[in-house]
Amino acid sequence: xxxxxxxxxxxxxxxxxxxxxxxxxxxxxxxxxxxxxxxxxxxxxxxxxxxxxxxxxxxxxxxxxxxxxxxxxxxxxxxxxxxxxxxxxxxxxxxxxxxxxxxxxxxxxxxxxxxxxxxxxxxxxxxxxxxxxxxxxxxxxxxxxxxxxxxxxxxxxxxxxxxxxxxxxxxxxxxxxxxxxxxxxxxxxxxxxxxxxxxxxxxxxxxxxxxxxxxxxxxxxxxxxxxxxxxxxxxxxxxxxxxxxxxxxxxxxxxxxxxxxxxx
Amino acid sequence: xxxxxxxxxxxxxxxxxxxxxxxxxxxxxxxxxxxxxxxxxxxxxxxxxxxxxxxxxxxxxxxxxxxxxxxxxxxxxxxxxxxxxxxxxxxxxxxxxxxxxxxxxxxxxxxxxxxxxxxxxxxxxxxxxxxxxxxxxxxxxxxxxxxxxxxxxxxxxxxxxxxxxxxxxxxxxxxxxxxxxxxxxxxxxxxxxxxxxxxxxxxxxxxxxxxxxxxxxxxxxxxxxxxxxxxxxxxxxxxxxxxxxxxxxxxxxxxxxxxxxxxx
Numbered sequence: 196x197x198x199x200x201x202x203x204x205x206x207x208x209x210x211x212x213x214x215x216x217x218x219x220x221x222x223x224x225x226x227x228x229x230x231x232x233x234x235x236x237x238x239x240x241x242x243x244x245x246x247x248x249x250x251x252x253x254x255x256x257x258x259x260x261x262x263x264x265x266x267x268x269x270x271x272x273x274x275x276x277x278x279x280x281x282x283x284x285x286x287x288x289x290x291x292x293x294x295x296x297x298x299x300x301x302x303x304x305x306x307x308x309x310x311x312x313x314x315x316x317x318x319x320x321x322x323x324x325x326x327x328x329x330x331x332x333x334x335x336x337x338x339x340x341x342x343x344x345x346x347x348x349x350x351x352x353x354x355x356x357x358x359x360x361x362x363x364x365x366x367x368x369x370x371x372x373x374x375x376x377x378x379x380x381x382x383x384x385x386x387x388x389x390x391x392x393x394x395x396x397x398x399x400x401x402x403x404x405x406x407x408x409x410x411x412x413x414x415x416x417x418x419x420x421x422x423x424x425x426x427x428x429x430x431x432x433x434x435x436x437x438x439x440x441x442x443x444x445x446x447x448x449x450x451x452x453x454x455x456x457x458x459x
Numbered sequence: 460x461x462x463x464x465x466x467x468x469x470x471x472x473x474x475x476x477x478x479x480x481x482x483x484x485x486x487x488x489x490x491x492x493x494x495x496x497x498x499x500x501x502x503x504x505x506x507x508x509x510x511x512x513x514x515x516x517x518x519x520x521x522x523x524x525x526x527x528x529x530x531x532x533x534x535x536x537x538x539x540x541x542x543x544x545x546x547x548x549x550x551x552x553x554x555x556x557x558x559x560x561x562x563x564x565x566x567x568x569x570x571x572x573x574x575x576x577x578x579x580x581x582x583x584x585x586x587x588x589x590x591x592x593x594x595x596x597x598x599x600x601x602x603x604x605x606x607x608x609x610x611x612x613x614x615x616x617x618x619x620x621x622x623x624x625x626x627x628x629x630x631x632x633x634x635x636x637x638x639x640x641x642x643x644x645x646x647x648x649x650x651x652x653x654x655x656x657x658x659x660x661x662x663x664x665x666x667x668x669x670x671x672x673x674x675x676x677x678x679x680x681x682x683x684x685x686x687x688x689x690x691x692x693x694x695x696x697x698x699x700x701x702x703x704x705x706x707x708x709x710x711x712x713x714x715x716x717x718x719x720x721x722x723x
């Protein structure tokens with residue numbers, strides 16, 4: 196199958212030469228979920244930001260090839276990048292508390308995004324926003340549209356962000372720790388919803404998580420990252436049954452200990 | 460005398476709260492709890508249940524509308540914050556929001572020390588090095604700014620700040636929820652060691668049942684502002700079959716892809 200997004204030899208380093216991501220390659224096909232796991236600070240988030248060229252080019256150098264539906268992302272102008280961001284590749288950030296502007300209502304921010312990418316009336320944008328919020332199981336969506344970000348809990352905000360990312364039907368969804376801020380009840384629902392999006396619209400999802408349970412539930416393939424390098428890349432079943440790299444083995448042992456504590 | 464007692468605490472938020480038709484919304488209703496020295500109470504509940512509000516009341520940050528909070532027999536809302544601030548510390552959920560981005564890690568950790576103790580610059584420097592190494596970072600990190608750290612690393616700095624004044628009680632408000640499992644296991648181990656060394660008490664607010672089980676001696680479940688379950692021992696919690704505990708256990712994710720339920 197032809198990949199929607201392919202990344203070849205992506206390298207990211209600071210301008211004073213400190214490497215952050217070292218020569219990584221992977222691809223995402225339509226309807227596929229690729230999991231990216233690793234410790235905090237290993238370069239998972241930098242990778243996802245590099246895919247959208249969101250890193251500050253004054254202090255960060257990136258090289259390699261990023262191809263999104265036959266378009267070379269590295270060669271795009273700022274203007275064309277803006278149409279891709281949010282439209283073709285959507286991003287769910289790790290920290291919902293700081294991802295929204297505190298001075299505008301949720302409704303304003305949702306509708307701004309919808310109307311930047313799609314020509315539609317305010318009325319239509321509102322109904323699409325309400326529909327999107329309902330799909331992530333938020334009660335009373337009309338009220339949420341009138342709320343400011345600080346009036347919602349972290350779990351609710353994260354679901355708003357998922358609604359926002361998904362309402363434009365992107366081909367690729369980068370979910371950077373999408374459930375880390377959610378409680379256990381909401382976590383499973385959000386994962387169900389991501390799966391529903393994948394199954395319904397054939398969205399390719401890059402699922403970044405440090406939680407191996409999330410990866411176990413969702414991924415087709417898994418990339419294991421350590422210090423900016425992909426040390427192992429395998430099918431999810433293969434990875435859990437026969438981890439090859441010592442680092443993966445260590446992660447799985449820790450995961451197993453936690454699972455043991457859970458069942459004890 | 461108990462270290463801390465909450466007696467019949469009720470709290471409401473005014474009409475600035477959205478998502479409720481009435482102008483006021485009750486967030487806590489007749490909550491009573493007791494914390495003894497060296498004990499960890501795990502407080503579980505959904506997002507929006509009132510867990511963080513309970514933590515804020517206990518810290519003296521939010522005067523409850525009814526009820527009393529006694530720290531070592533003294534009503535904390537009847538005394539000057541300086542009398543207990545050193546003894547009750549907190550680690551919040553969102554580490555980026557909990558630190559001043561214009562201060563270095565060293566300055567962040569030094570703040571409570573300079574407020575409450577008189578140390579010579581050399582002794583302060585030495586104390587900072589001890590603290591930062593205690594949480595698994597290096598002395599070189601003291602000179603860095605928050606933006607140079609990942610979420611997990613920054614949370615360790617917040618923990619170093621919390622233990623700087625040798626408190627008797629620490630409120631851990633989702634303190635490990637955003638950490639990856641390697642760091643989570645490390646921080647939980649560190650918190651356990653600190654608890655034993657200094658006879659610390661914790662109020663561990665979390666939705667992460669595994670983390671709660673790794674640290675807590677007692678458990679409570681908060682639902683819509685009310686305590687709906689109190690389990691005085693870890694065994695009592697494991698064996699409980701009431702709907703609140705079952706709901707938590709149902710929401711847990713699979714630990715291996717073969718057991719997964721979301722994607723078949």
